[in-house]
Amino acid sequence: MGLFVKICGICSEGDLGQISALGPDALGFIQWPKSKRYIDPKAVGRWETPEGMKRVGVFVCPTESELAHAAQYGRFDVLQVHRVPDHWKMDRDLFQGLEIWRALNPDELYHAESWFEFDRFLLDSYDSRTVGGTGKTCDWGKAKTLVKSVEKPILLAGGLSPENVEAAVAEVKPWGVDVSSGVETEPGVKDMAKVEAFIAACRKK
Numbered sequence: 001m002g003l004f005v006k007i008c009g010i011c012s013e014g015d016l017g018q019i020s021a022l023g024p025d026a027l028g029f030i031q032w033p034k035s036k037r038y039i040d041p042k043a044v045g046r047w048e049t050p051e052g053m054k055r056v057g058v059f060v061c062p063t064e065s066e067l068a069h070a071a072q073y074g075r076f077d078v079l080q081v082h083r084v085p086d087h088w089k090m091d092r093d094l095f096q097g098l099e100i101w102r103a104l105n106p107d108e109l110y111h112a113e114s115w116f117e118f119d120r121f122l123l124d125s126y127d128s129r130t131v132g133g134t135g136k137t138c139d140w141g142k143a144k145t146l147v148k149s150v151e152k153p154i155l156l157a158g159g160l161s162p163e164n165v166e167a168a169v170a171e172v173k174p175w176g177v178d179v180s181s182g183v184e185t186e187p188g189v190k191d192m193a194k195v196e197a198f199i200a201a202c203r204k205k
């Protein structure tokens, strides 16, 4: 299988339609109300997406009831959680059939004991002022070490763009990549030329 590509922070049905046509593997919808990219799960639920393209709901330290509500209304396939405490657990039985991805920054190696709970990991940069969509690259050297040492698939995120994604993939060798601000004109508004260039760079052999 080739590199898995996720375009995150989609806020409108118009952007969604155009991005879907460009063929990424996953589409991300921010479920954190403080984000400029927040989108109501009920709106997401009304939007159609191509068969097999994963719908990812992105949360910050969510409660189980918040996850259940959004998963139901947004029709998500994946729940991606950011900033959950070290020993955060969830009742996987309540979310059967859904994948759970955990966002980490490359310094959080010490989370290892709770890693088995998650299906995938997303390595993102850390910013004390906000959570995701920062446009800041994370430490690719540390990310590379993590990719080698952790058995589960890892997506690299943080500050990726059409210009640097090939170099990032060559260095880190992640299972997948995730981008948001590197393909935007402003927070929540995607630039289709950049999305297309990003996906093309990811698909280059």
Ligand SMILES: O=C(O)c1ccccc1NCC(=O)[C@H](O)[C@H](O)COP(=O)(O)O
Residues within 6 Å of the ligand: 008, 009, 028, 030, 032, 035, 036, 037, 058, 059, 060, 082, 124, 131, 132, 133, 134, 135, 136, 157, 158, 159, 160, 178, 179, 180, 181, 182
């Ligand atoms: O994008 C947001 O506003 C956001 C807010 C809260 C939690 C996560 C958020 N984004 C998550 C993502 O998966 C982004 O794609 C990832 O952080 C990379 O962002 P960027 O550096 O802008 O490419």
